[in-house]
Amino acid sequence: MERIPTFRKGGVHPNDKKVLSNGMAIERLPVPAELIVPLSQHLGAPATPLKQKGDTVVAGEKIGQASSFISADIHSPVHGTIADIKKVTLANSVVTEAFVIVPNAENPLGNWPEQPYDSLSAQEMLAIIKDMGVVGTGGATFPTHVKLAVPKGKSVEALVVNGVECEPYLTADHRLMLEQTDLVLRGIMIVAKITQPKRIIIGVENNKKDAIETLRQVIASNSYPITVTPLKVKYPQGDEKQLLKATINREIPSGKLPLDVGAVVLNIGTSFAIYEAVALRKPLVERVVTVSGEAMSTKRNLRVLLGSKVADLIAFAGGVSHEPDKYISGGPMMGFAFHDDQIPVIKGTSGILALDNEPAMKAPQTPCISCGRCVAACPMGLQPTKLFRLIDNRMYAEAMGMNLMDCKECGCCSYSCPAHLPLVHGMKLGKRLGRK
Amino acid sequence: MDVPKTIVSSSPHLHARSSTASIMWDVSIALTPAALWGVYVFGFRALGILLVSIATAVLVEYLLNMKGNNSRTILDGSAFLTGLLVGMNMPADAAFAVPVIASAFAIFVVKWTFGGLGANWINPALAGRVFVFFSFTGLMNSYRMPRTLATVDAVGSATVLTEIKLAIGEGAVNGLSSTGVLAETGYPFTAFAGSVSTWFQQTLGIGLSPYTVDAFFGNIAGCIGEVSAFLLIAGAIYLMVKKIITWQIPVSFLATFSLLAWMFGGVRNGLGLFEGDFVLQLFSGGMILGAFFMATDMVTSPTTRKGMVVFGIGIGFFAFLLRYFGSLPESVSLAIILMNIFVPMIDRYILPKRFGETIKEPKKQEAKA
Numbered sequence: 001m002e003r004i005p006t007f008r009k010g011g012v013h014p015n016d017k018k019v020l021s022n023g024m025a026i027e028r029l030p031v032p033a034e035l036i037v038p039l040s041q042h043l044g045a046p047a048t049p050l051k052q053k054g055d056t057v058v059a060g061e062k063i064g065q066a067s068s069f070i071s072a073d074i075h076s077p078v079h080g081t082i083a084d085i086k087k088v089t090l091a092n093s094v095v096t097e098a099f100v101i102v103p104n105a106e107n108p109l110g111n112w113p114e115q116p117y118d119s120l121s122a123q124e125m126l127a128i129i130k131d132m133g134v135v136g137t138g139g140a141t142f143p144t145h146v147k148l149a150v151p152k153g154k155s156v157e158a159l160v161v162n163g164v165e166c167e168p169y170l171t172a173d174h175r176l177m178l179e180q181t182d183l184v185l186r187g188i189m190i191v192a193k194i195t196q197p198k199r200i201i202i203g204v205e206n207n208k209k210d211a212i213e214t215l216r217q218v219i220a221s222n223s224y225p226i227t228v229t230p231l232k233v234k235y236p237q238g239d240e241k242q243l244l245k246a247t248i249n250r251e252i253p254s255g256k257l258p259l260d261v262g263a264v265v266l267n268i269g270t271s272f273a274i275y276e277a278v279a280l281r282k283p284l285v286e287r288v289v290t291v292s293g294e295a296m297s298t299k300r301n302l303r304v305l306l307g308s309k310v311a312d313l314i315a316f317a318g319g320v321s322h323e324p325d326k327y328i329s330g331g332p333m334m335g336f337a338f339h340d341d342q343i344p345v346i347k348g349t350s351g352i353l354a355l356d357n358e359p360a361m362k363a364p365q366t367p368c369i370s371c372g373r374c375v376a377a378c379p380m381g382l383q384p385t386k387l388f389r390l391i392d393n394r395m396y397a398e399a400m401g402m403n404l405m406d407c408k409e410c411g412c413c414s415y416s417c418p419a420h421l422p423l424v425h426g427m428k429l430g431k432r433l434g435r436k
Numbered sequence: 437m438d439v440p441k442t443i444v445s446s447s448p449h450l451h452a453r454s455s456t457a458s459i460m461w462d463v464s465i466a467l468t469p470a471a472l473w474g475v476y477v478f479g480f481r482a483l484g485i486l487l488v489s490i491a492t493a494v495l496v497e498y499l500l501n502m503k504g505n506n507s508r509t510i511l512d513g514s515a516f517l518t519g520l521l522v523g524m525n526m527p528a529d530a531a532f533a534v535p536v537i538a539s540a541f542a543i544f545v546v547k548w549t550f551g552g553l554g555a556n557w558i559n560p561a562l563a564g565r566v567f568v569f570f571s572f573t574g575l576m577n578s579y580r581m582p583r584t585l586a587t588v589d590a591v592g593s594a595t596v597l598t599e600i601k602l603a604i605g606e607g608a609v610n611g612l613s614s615t616g617v618l619a620e621t622g623y624p625f626t627a628f629a630g631s632v633s634t635w636f637q638q639t640l641g642i643g644l645s646p647y648t649v650d651a652f653f654g655n656i657a658g659c660i661g662e663v664s665a666f667l668l669i670a671g672a673i674y675l676m677v678k679k680i681i682t683w684q685i686p687v688s689f690l691a692t693f694s695l696l697a698w699m700f701g702g703v704r705n706g707l708g709l710f711e712g713d714f715v716l717q718l719f720s721g722g723m724i725l726g727a728f729f730m731a732t733d734m735v736t737s738p739t740t741r742k743g744m745v746v747f748g749i750g751i752g753f754f755a756f757l758l759r760y761f762g763s764l765p766e767s768v769s770l771a772i773i774l775m776n777i778f779v780p781m782i783d784r785y786i787l788p789k790r791f792g793e794t795i796k797e798p799k800k801q802e803a804k805a
Contacts, residue, residue: 375739
């Protein structure tokens with residue numbers, strides 16, 4: 001019997017709903033009539049625009065320049081014309097400038113044949129990754145070239161690849177592992193060359209047995225030095241802190257990074273993007289998005305050009321079968337509810353969901369009965385009930401003193417609260433106001 | 437934009453689908469078998485007491501809801517549960533005014549003057565019980581023998597704990613165990629318990645007091661809902677499976693009590709250390725009801741697992757002291773209330789361990805080495 005690890009503290013077990021879409025092969029969304037490509041698709045400073053209204057662009061052309069150390073380049077997904085530059089509000093409430101690009105009627109897509117990359121040095125690869133605008137595609141969208149730049153004097157014990165995809169409904173990474181197994185692994189090996197880890201681990205939750213199997217087969221036939229570690233299903237295992245606890249049994253201290261415990265964490269979608277960037281010199285201009293949820297007519301995994309409007313994705317899936325309670329961009333635990341279907345898919349958009357199954361969503365709040373479920377569920381060892389009370393009373397400094405900043409808004413507390421208190425909402429508010 | 441009815445709110449967008457109401461009703465369901473057993477052995481008067489307690493609690497909650505224009509708490513089951521617990525803590529022969537006063541005190545004074553659900557700092561049902569217990573000590577100490585044990589006159593009997601305490605008080609029991617004391621005073625037990633006890637002695641070679649067997653199955657005098665340890669434990673298992681209560685409080689409470697009772701419990705009988713008959717003690721009085729249903733009350737117990745263990749140990753300690761050395765034998769409720777008072781302090785100082793290891797500074801280590 002293989003020992004199947006997980007992280008220890010806290011966590012919850014929502015119904016994973018993966019079965020809705022995990023059998024659907026990745027399809028390509030047809031090129032939409034119009035793309036909205038925001039300048040801020042990543043964590044950090046928005047990119048500086050390089051083009052103006054009326055300019056023509058070619059697919060893969062840089063149209064936004066990284067404006068600081070933590071920032072990322074933006075590229076045009078298609079051959080086309082910039083019809084407008086306007087302000088848009090993204091699903092995560094970020095307001096940013098965006099290019100409105102009208103693709104050419106004929107042959108709008110770029111062509112990126114594979115180029116030899118074995119002879120590239122680590123520095124050259126890193127430069128290409130930066131140039132191609134690669135950011136983490138799991139949702140946090142941290143610029144990848146920053147993450148992979150190991151400072152002098154630090155060495156990488158383990159490269160841990162995040163194949164957990166712990167958010168319910170989402171199956172984009174799952175399908176990538178199944179369908180693009182070798183390319184994902186090649187992406188991982190590129191990162192291995194850059195970061196020189198002592199060992200490489202792919203953590204995959206045990207509800208994706210086929211992916212574990214396929215990865216192991218392809219690893220064996222190519223003799224890659226990679227171990228696949230099945231993990232017990234538990235949310236939020238896909239968070240890098242919980243993932244490192246589960247795979248290499250290290251706990252990242254508060255406010256520190258994986259590198260401080262000798263690890264680099266990378267997710268599956270990012271590995272694939274890195275392969276495309278380095279081997280094809282193809283910028284990050286498309287990604288896989290899961291379109292799912294009970295109210296969605298059909299469930300899909302779509303390869304989508306960045307900038308496609310969510311309305312296009314929903315229309316491709318046949319629209320909604322009935323009025324959903326909520327539209328979500330991302331996963332249901334940490335994703336953002338949106339009401340405007342004209343918002344674009346960006347680098348971090350992992351799913352578009354139409355949920356209707358949540359009577360609990362509309363349940364009224366009742367007083368806290370101190371049941372302690374949030375405390376038991378918190379993977380960071382916080383006391384959400386106490387923090388919420390402090391924030392409610394505007395005692396932000398006191399909340400900070402109780403490690404409020406350790407909260408990563410994973411949602412376990414709100415999920416388990418029988419009083420239906422908006423605990424995560426409170427944490428977000430407290431963090432924002434407490435910083436001031 | 438044409439999606440009018442969709443909700444936009446903060447994540448997470450999923451929920452475990454439990455609610456305060458579902459918790460309260462589940463606890464009430466878990467208590468029902470033991471309550472029905474009480475009705476069976478003590479007769480319909482017991483049912484009357486239960487209904488009066490519940491009706492009073494719900495009515496007072498309703499009136500206070502009207503006053504405070506918050507009409508929701510009537511349906512969340514918390515008042516029903518408080519009323520049920522008050523009723524289960526009454527002797528079947530209590531005057532009907534007693535549960536009315538207890539329930540009203542519980543809901544009005546203990547729960548609502550502090551702000552209603554979630555704001556009370558001691559368990560309302562226990563406070564109600566203790567209030568009438570000290571107000572009407574005579575009424576509250578008059579128990580009826582269960583129907584299954586009605587060999588002697590049914591009304592006005594003492595519980596096993598009172599019987600033992602009285603006998604010890606008279607100084608007539610030197611060197612006898614609890615069972616011995618009860619046997620000496622001629623306290624009855626059922627034929628069933630007698631045969632179980634004999635079977636244990638003969639087949640397994642284990643001495644099991646027939647009084648313990650009767651206490652476990654509920655063939656003893658006592659409050660309506662506390663007598664059947666067996667059905668209460670069954671209810672507790674239901675709650676544990678549903679993850680409404682956790683093991684920390686009951687186990688640490690009962691283990692602490694058992695350990696102390698085993699070590700020092702024999703002393704008052706004139707026996708040495710490590711001679712206490714803790715098993716009979718566990719299953720009699722309100723011990724099981726208190727451990728699994730009263731001490732685990734969410735509002736008045738700590739929120740952290742570690743805090744729960746400390747809380748349980750505290751209750752076990754005070755329950756032991758009060759039962760063995762206090763003037764009243766039925767004192768689990770007092771022990772729980774006493775520890776309720778410590779809960780804010782426990783929650784303040786016993787914190788969960790924060791995620792994140794301490795990274796040793798490599799340079800300093802090298803210097804030391």
